[in-house]
Amino acid sequence: MSGENLARRRLLLLAPLALASAAGAGFLVVLDRMKRGAYDPHTLANPLLGAPVPDFSLPAQPPATTGFDSAALRAAGGPVLVNFFASWCVPCEMEHPQLIALQRGGAQIWGIAYKDSSAAAAGLLSRNGNPYARLARDEPGRVAIDWGVYGVPETFLVDRTGIIRWHQAGPIMPETITETLQPLLRRYA
Template sequence: MSEAVQLRRRLLLLTPLGVAAAGGVAFLAMLRGMQSGNFDPRGVPSPLVGRRIPDFSLPAQPPDGVGFGSADLLAAGRPVLVNFFASWCVPCVLEAPVLMQLKEAGVPIWGVAYKDQPDAAAQFLRANGDPYARLARDEPGRVAIDFGVYGVPESYFVDRSGIVRWRWAGGLSADTVSQELQPLLRKYA
């Protein structure tokens, strides 16, 4: 065998080690990222987290008579949990008691009735409790598209400067609240 062929053979036999080492370094970086919280392989990704809320203005949803928009969220002066819900959604019923507990704990929750009749949504709130400090309705669902809503229920935690800090697709549970939302509430209070 000539020297060049032998060298090539040596290099070829080194490739498995190289590939494995690269993989190992990458996984180490992922684990470090998971520990520091800037790498999360789970969760439905939201491009909105870390960005400002989209500009919007929504009409009122009874029993609240005003509605709200992005300007109101900025003017709130404190972090707000924006919750998209609908009367036709079964997980929203399951989520309702968790939201009521949050309300009792003093967390401001602003609700958006998503693709819903105003009467049906009002009836839903009478039946399952009304945890919302402000209410608006998004009947055509356009603002939900701007937010990147995946499905109802879905919640966005917006800090006082209007930056989305956290998003949860699906119903909130007591565990989610204690493990994910409470630390954020403390951090951005």
């Protein structure tokens, strides 16, 4: 076999190692992102990001006396955090103190009780405090589907023009506020 042939052969036989190394490097990066919480195979990219809020109209969730709709949300005139929650949801309990802190810091949070009885959701709020400026309820969960919600808690940031700018599935943690939400709220204020 000629030298050139041998060189080509060497290159060819190196291919399996190259392929495996590439796959291994990929796995390593994914594992690293997973450890930092930046990768989760179960989450999805919400297609509403950068799009206007979907049309909806929801009834009131006590203690509020009036519900709200998409028009009210667009007319709110500042960044609004829309938070889907439920009293049966354990991570929501974890998130609650952060919502209170956000509200005290001047953020406007609108809550939507998801698949929850009106009394149970109201009970949760009287027990743990009410961080919500406005409250509505979506007991059938149909509006939540229009928002691309697949579990609770989920939070959306809506800017003054009614465009959704940010979305998170899963609880807001203290570092979510400092690292992500505060800069965003300032930017869209």
